[in-house]
Amino acid sequence: MAIEAVHLYLLLVKVFNTYYRHYIAKLSVIGWGVPGIIVGVSLAVKDIKPLYGPTKITMAYTNQTNTICWIMDVPFFYGMNLAYFALIFVFNSGILLMVTTQICQLQCYGSKGKPGKASLAWKDICTVLGLTCLLGITWGLAFFSYGYVNLPILYLFSIFNSLQGFFIFLWICGTARKDRDDVAKNKITSAALNTSTAKPKEEMYPGNNPDQ
Template identity: 30%
Template sequence: MGEVHEKALEIISLIGCGVSLISLTLTIVTFCVIRHFTQERIIHVNLCLAIGVGQVIFLAGIAATRNKVGCTIVAVLLHYFFTSVFCWMLVEGIQLYAKLVTVFDSNPARRSTAYFLTGWGVPLVIVVISVAIDHDHYGSENNCWLSVDSGLIWAFVGPALTVILTNVVFLGMVVRVIAKLQNCAEDDKYTKIRASLKAAIVLLPLLGMTWLFGLLSVNQHTIFFEYIFAILNSLQGLFIFIFYCVNSSEVRAQIARKKQTIELTHGLSFSSVPATTGYSSNRVRLLRQAKKSHIRTLPAGRQYVSLSTTEFLKKV
């Protein structure tokens, strides 16, 4: 590979992964601001963490081949976090199907534990077994990744392919069930499921194609594949932010409600009442009571109108 291509790929990777990391951070921050962590959003956050940490390690250490021990550690960590990405995508598929077929979850804590064991525990088992069997082929002279020639790469490819095929089955079952249901177009539950289904249908092939071209670029040393891998790798975080936040009507509605709550809090704050207006102590007392009452009784998921201080005082 020429120096020009190396420089171009480095720039694409830095900019692309930078955009991806910013998008992943915005996704997590958005969920934290909303403060409404459903089981589905907890899965989203863990998926973001797995991709984000993996990309940081990829940027910092994929080419750190001078130190053999350091390169081996980088390769092991990359194996763990990128396998975890696929495991959390598997959890996404399972949760989507469970959300469709389960009317009432009697034991959500048990299901969450199973999800965490799948997302973080299964990759750990895979990596520990792989390191115990063939730790010498973590890292090579060209990059800090699993060796293709020794066949160790199948410790990553095998689980990834299994997840992809399993998720295809789950998504197919979800599509089949939704297609059979009648008069569910306006049902809020199925609207959310369809939105999640669209995200999964886009993200799963994106992850699969990313690592397909990644393997081809390592094995075939073809510049075209390396460019495609660098571009697709940078799009993961951006697409997650678009589908889980920007394109989610539920998230947009909750952000709007959060904004209205803040506006109402500021609009009814005592500090917003001018000292020169000559309001009676009774009106100030009513103002304080109204502030507490409004904040305490704001209904989740219901629209309301925020009154300005002046409008409220006119009413009292």
Template identity: 50%
Template sequence: MSQVADIQIPLEPFKNENQTIGVVTYDSDQHFKLKVVNKTFFSKVIRIEVPGRDISNLNNPLKMRFKLNKPDDNVSCQFYIEKGSVTDGFWSTAGCLTNKTSDDVVECSCDHMTPFAVLLADVKNIDGPHWEILSYISYVGCGLSAFFSACTVLSFIFSSNARAEVSNSIHVSLSAALFLLNLSFMFSEWAATLTVNEVCVFIAVMIHYSLLCSFTWMAIEAMHLYLLLIRVFNIHIRHYMVKLSLIGWGVPAVIAGGLLSASNIYGMQETALSDTNTRNQFCWIKERAVLYGVNISYFSIIFMFNLGILVTVSRQIFKLRRVGRRHNKMPIWKDTGTVLGLMCLQGTTWGLIFFSSGYINYPILYLFCILNSMQGFYIFVWMCASARKNRAQAPNSKSKSTQDTSK
């Protein structure tokens, strides 16, 4: 291999054009030393320019394979952003992917955002255009979900009426878990570009822990719903919320902590798109056996439990509707809305991932990213609707809920 770099320049920007491309190699990095702080250069510095044009947002990435001056595991591909002059700028990893192909060779290319479905699905065979669309859907959905999850938690903290209801405490715990999941997920690609591997490991652990917490609180939602609607009368459980919190936050901590104690489970994960040579990096579980053996198994048990309770509760709701229909007091759209809301609270829509096992089903992946990345928003709407309904019924009824005798 060349001591400088092997460069692959995409042809798309230059179709039907005669264009000069300038490639300059700097044997010394002194040219850029002004803005370099605590950085070490492990290869030559390459400058690629097209006179009169700013080449960016390439569908197929510009790729360069560098020969390292000396072997090192903590290397990253970076480019120099000029401000006014060459010496007035800074180095950035934005849009750069680092792939060590051997001990002394590193391949640099641009990257894309990561779809939300990578948390449970193996999406290595997805096409580039679909990957990019799913990525935007995931990031927008996660951003909205994180914002509204935070609103749910804050409204709960500052509302004494909301804190008085155990059901609201469970909803808020699920919202808090989703907030951590969405927030940490949005940092997964950024952390993968850093040279400090511990940051990527921390983000990967946070994503996994908050994902397991979300699943656990979904199961708690289902269990509480069963106690509330099926076994209605006077259930007293001592220190009810304390026990639920130990399960909801403690069990995932034991699982994630156990995996963290094992070596090389969390860190930078890489996937390649099917129609290009683009390789995308993000922080997640590196071992596929752990991904399927822990995540899929854990979710499968919770999914079957929640689905059974959802069917039982739905039958009860529609049975009550048949009774109420005699008096024309129960419109069907309200019952349907209630069931859809319960599906959201119990995470039933995460079960869509079973329909993408072993092959790529684009409609399912789009539904998965849309429905699940915005789950925090749906819970916020549910709680607002429930609060409005409770205010309307407050003068005439007394709430029936599992009592926490620790108060």
């Protein structure tokens, strides 16, 4: 998700001078390498001390206790899990803010004096919601899963993040459909322009018209 944020930044914010050699290869090394290091460290120290195991949790303001498989080692939880997630979340939130600002500026510049601003605003809202799922901002609900809102937030966290892939699928389908509509519209406009500017042969060469 952080790599997707970098890609969006290059496409919509930086725009110019965004060519990098072996771009996909570099992103793949980072995307698989950084998590691979974390998993490698976890496997290396798992024999020294147990990291995962049965952990009892108590729901807020209740006496109900459940046992789940979770991270038992507190330093490992804060260092390898929570800190890693927090860095990605803060980075992606900043990229989302910059991309959203860029989209709003482009729409305001392109819609001056044009009707249908309400529909454009609705499309912008859908775009931002799609980017929210694409960048994994819904995972930020984990920060609010403590206290009296524990149970509702956990339900929302489970629903939104289990459907994250489906939301991304819908967003990509909507974007692809918009691109196809734009291409078709441009083809129609180009054909109409070529037809209006082209002169018939009989007008260009009246002597070749047998009726004259």
